[in-house]
Amino acid sequence: MSVRDRVEEIYKQVLLRNAGEPEFHQAVAEVFESLTVVLDRHPNYADGALIERLCEPERQIIFRVPWQDDNGNIHVNRGFRVQYNSVLGPYKGGLRFHPSVNLGIVKFLGFEQIFKNSLTGLPIGGGKGGSDFDPKGKSESEIMRFCQSFMTELQRHIGEYTDVPAGDIGVGGREIGYLFGQYKRLNNSYESGVLTGKGLTWGGSMVRKEATGYGAAYFVAEMMAAKGDSIEGKKAVVSGSGNVAIYAMEKIHQLGGTSIACSDSSGYIVDNNGIDLELLKEIKEVRRGRISEYVDERPDAQYFPGGNIWNVPCDIALPCATQNELDDVAAKSLVNNGVKAVAEGANMPTTPGGIAVFREAGIAFAPGKAANAGGVATSALEMQQNASRDSWSFDYTDERLSKIMRGIHERCSTTAEEYGKPGDYVLGANIAGFVKVADGMFAMGVI
Incomplete structure (x- = not known):
């Protein structure tokens, strides 16, 4: 079987096992388009069902989130956390609160996050989460109660060495504050590294918002x-x-x-x-x-x-x-x-x-x-500051961010040239992100 046929066969399996998830299919297809070039040159990356394992999240968590509105009515939303790949470090990726959120959306975002985090050069794996809750039109009290209910379940699955969520669409500093407060309350400890995007006065990083x-x-x-x-x-x-x-x-x-x-x-x-x-x-x-x-x-x-x-x-x-x-x-x-x-x-x-x-x-x-890897890169910088009980200046953090983005551009550009497609950032990003993750997966065995 040719490399292209092998990749197409794996993609068909992805479609069958993940029916009704078009965004996830699209994300996988884009990466697979680049993989045939890599596998032609390095066929060993097709061994050990590596690509199949890469397409299957390590863990998918779905849970009920009941909450009470200001009029005393009870609502039920659905919460998600897809812990996709931890070969490079703890799962890292945002939480999205939006009516469009479903398992397929979260899986597509988590799959993309694997390669994005790999490109930063920082020790973070890929994950994503969220809920179909819509913060628009909700009062502060309703958002707080929802976040507390959401974290009551999520807290058992995360930690600074396990999974470190952040914000995304619908989840900003306000929501992160309510989520962190509930985590601290339930765990009776101040683990500032468990969430990023925190307020500057309680463990957050300069430049994270920007x-x-x-x-x-x-x-x-x-x-x-x-x-x-x-x-x-x-x-x-x-x-x-x-x-x-x-x-x-x-x-x-x-x-x-x-x-x-x-x-x-x-x-x-x-x-x-x-x-x-x-x-x-x-x-x-x-x-x-x-x-x-x-x-x-x-x-x-x-x-x-x-x-x-x-x-x-x-x-x-x-x-x-x-x-x-x-x-x-x-x-x-x-x-x-x-x-x-x-x-x-x-x-x-x-x-x-x-x-x-x-x-x-x-x-x-x-x-x-x-x-757009600058957001998660600065989240990782926030984790560094939390681990060392330190706080960096805006200019220093901004310079670190600038250096990381230059590094990502260099990796994408160099990789595209290496594979005969100079200036093709899609190919360069996919291959550079994939190779680092694949090498780590080989090193750790079939897990």
Whole structure:
């Protein structure tokens, strides 16, 4: 059986064993596309059912989360934690609270996390979790009660040497605080390394809030430099308006570019003078409002309800909202409008068709497992500080983040060249992430 036939056979098994999980199938297919090149050169990676084991989580935990609203009504949500692969270190990955969360979504995120964490060069394995609970429209008390109920079950499965969750969509500093408080209460100990994304006064790290967005911008800067260019003077379009999007725009501005558009689920805004980030932070982080409010205070800006933000001409595109938001039609629009670089701030926001358009057009395209690894990298730095009972300055932590992102870019770039595809960051990221994990799995035997 040829290598390609072997990989296709394994993929068919993945489809059969994980029916009804399209996002997970998509994530596996993208990695498998790169693996045939590796297996042609290193057929030993097909031994010991290594690839099959890589596709099967070490542990999948699903649990009931009952909670009471302010009117005394009882609600029941479902909680998840997929502890995917711990060969490089304790499971590490965020918790997502959103109505779309299901087992397939969590598995896709956890699978991606394995390779993302591998690329950072830090000793962390891959995992992910969350719930179909929607924090929107809930009171502070309701969110607290939900988080306490969620952690009452999750706490028995995590620990600083076992599994270290963090935040994701719907889980920010507020939720991490409630989760950590309940963990501390139930375990009667102050294990600050069990969660990351904590408040600065109780074990959190500088730059953690900014890290994913900053890291994506640093990666873009490296991609531009590889082409003899820079972010200086470039216009960027960024989907989303949460932490990742806001701080990607902030770092783009610091590096000399201008972010001119961003979005939320209701539509998008365009401000050709540059997005006023202080105003945006006030609307989204303090008021928890909608992006449409931005134009009320910036009359030169425009708000477009619905629509497609990727029709806005730009030099740099950063999809930072959610999975599969940028399809082949949107990708063609970006290419036709002269985009130079695309980096995924979210997890798998570009469809396979969109990725194909960028690769065929020769556009520098960075997959999420490389471009948005800054968040988990800084979480690992937070774990280091917790372990040493230390606290680093903003500038020192930011420099560490910048160095890590340069290292990820170097690993992706060098690996792509080694396998005959210079500039192909998708291939480079998948192979570089895979090889490190595969070598570790071989070293530890069939477990």
